[in-house]
Amino acid sequence: MREVLVAAAIAAGYSLLVGGVGVLAVPLLRRRSIGTALGAAVLTSQLAVVLAIAGAAAGMFVAGEDLAMVVAACAVAAVTGLCVTGVLARQVAGGTDELRSAVRDLAGRGTFTPPPDPAPEVAALSADLAGALDALDAVRQARRELVAGLSHDLRSPLAGIRAMAEALEDGVAPDPARYRRTIRRDAERLTAMVDDLVALALHDREPTPRADPVPVPLAELAAEAVGAAEAVAAGAGVRLHSAGPAVTVTGDRDALRRATGNLLQNAVRHTPDGGSVAVTVGVDGPDALLTVTDGCGGIAAEHLSRVFDTGWRASPARTPDGGAGLGLAVVRAVARAHGGSVAVRNVPGGCRFEMRLPRVQGAAGSGVFRAS
Numbered sequence: 001m002r003e004v005l006v007a008a009a010i011a012a013g014y015s016l017l018v019g020g021v022g023v024l025a026v027p028l029l030r031r032r033s034i035g036t037a038l039g040a041a042v043l044t045s046q047l048a049v050v051l052a053i054a055g056a057a058a059g060m061f062v063a064g065e066d067l068a069m070v071v072a073a074c075a076v077a078a079v080t081g082l083c084v085t086g087v088l089a090r091q092v093a094g095g096t097d098e099l100r101s102a103v104r105d106l107a108g109r110g111t112f113t114p115p116p117d118p119a120p121e122v123a124a125l126s127a128d129l130a131g132a133l134d135a136l137d138a139v140r141q142a143r144r145e146l147v148a149g150l151s152h153d154l155r156s157p158l159a160g161i162r163a164m165a166e167a168l169e170d171g172v173a174p175d176p177a178r179y180r181r182t183i184r185r186d187a188e189r190l191t192a193m194v195d196d197l198v199a200l201a202l203h204d205r206e207p208t209p210r211a212d213p214v215p216v217p218l219a220e221l222a223a224e225a226v227g228a229a230e231a232v233a234a235g236a237g238v239r240l241h242s243a244g245p246a247v248t249v250t251g252d253r254d255a256l257r258r259a260t261g262n263l264l265q266n267a268v269r270h271t272p273d274g275g276s277v278a279v280t281v282g283v284d285g286p287d288a289l290l291t292v293t294d295g296c297g298g299i300a301a302e303h304l305s306r307v308f309d310t311g312w313r314a315s316p317a318r319t320p321d322g323g324a325g326l327g328l329a330v331v332r333a334v335a336r337a338h339g340g341s342v343a344v345r346n347v348p349g350g351c352r353f354e355m356r357l358p359r360v361q362g363a364a365g366s367g368v369f370r371a372s
Contacts (some may be wrong), residue, residue: 199258224257226264251337271296277294
């Protein structure tokens with residue numbers, strides 16, 4: 001029994017030595033071909049066997065002829081293993097060659113066809129690549145829709161501004177004061193579109209608040225947004241109601257003001273004459289909540305997940321004044337940049353948009369803001 005333990009210990013020592021060398025060689029083989037890596041693995045295992053047997057035999061004083069026969073047998077096994085490894089490596093490399101050919105077809109023809117009957121690893125890689133391409137196609141489609149929508153939204157008011165400016169210049173405008181008001185209104189709408197585009201671009205490039213975070217009283221911000229929207233709401237026949245406790249968040253005040261204003265403008269735009277919009281501020285555990293409830297009549301369930309997509313518009317009916325579909329995308333970008341989120345759900349008679357932001361703990365006061 002003792003001899004067996006000694007032989008096993010000697011064999012283990014030599015095997016660990018060869019294995020250690022193999023481990024050290026792994027970084028050198030990482031950028032080599034699959035065939036080279038597989039061949040090195042087979043050679044390492046066979047070398048470990050040969051040295052283990054030779055060491056054990058030398059320690060146990062096995063006859064030289066017997067040792068030579070064992071080593072020769074191991075050498076033949078190693079050569080056979082390397083040959084088999086070469087065949088297997090060629091098969092594996094063939095799968096990667098098919099995948100590489102499919103990728104070249106993608107670059108040339110714009111279509112991706114996964115290799116037929118691939119190995120599981122190649123199949124998983126092909127599936128990941130196909131999923132990434134589907135996502136890229138969705139982004140491209142969204143970009144095309146955005147460009148098409150913006151082209152229309154910019155061209156229409158610009159054409160109107162030009163026509164009215166020419167009428168004013170030629171002195172043929174039937175109502176010059178109304179023309180000037182319309183030009184100013186359309187110019188302000190175009191400015192808002194450009195501001196939204198700039199805000200989205202900045203948040204895509206730097207998805208964190210650009211200004212140094214400062215304490216922001218959310219109720220005060222909501223009151224400012226309500227005040228800024230009162231004239232537009234009154235012109236549309238929409239009543240505004242707002243209330244809530246004093247809640248403080250931390251972040252970029254200008255960005256949060258824009259997000260709050262966009263939510264409120266969106267609600268007023270889609271609420272019919274005689275309807276109402278409610279703005280509330282609240283607390284939910286560690287989060288501050290700002291909710292805007294409108295009277296739009298609701299959004300189709302299949303469209304709820306796309307409401308915050310850049311450039312998305314459910315139908316012209318939801319954007320009768322030519323909104324570019326950017327305002328809610330800005331809201332989502334701002335909320336995410338502040339570690340928060342925004343969501344929408346249907347409620348009786350309309351929709352409720354909820355922006356959730358991390359709250360400054362202990363900053364919720366007993367005072368309330370209320371406006372109508």
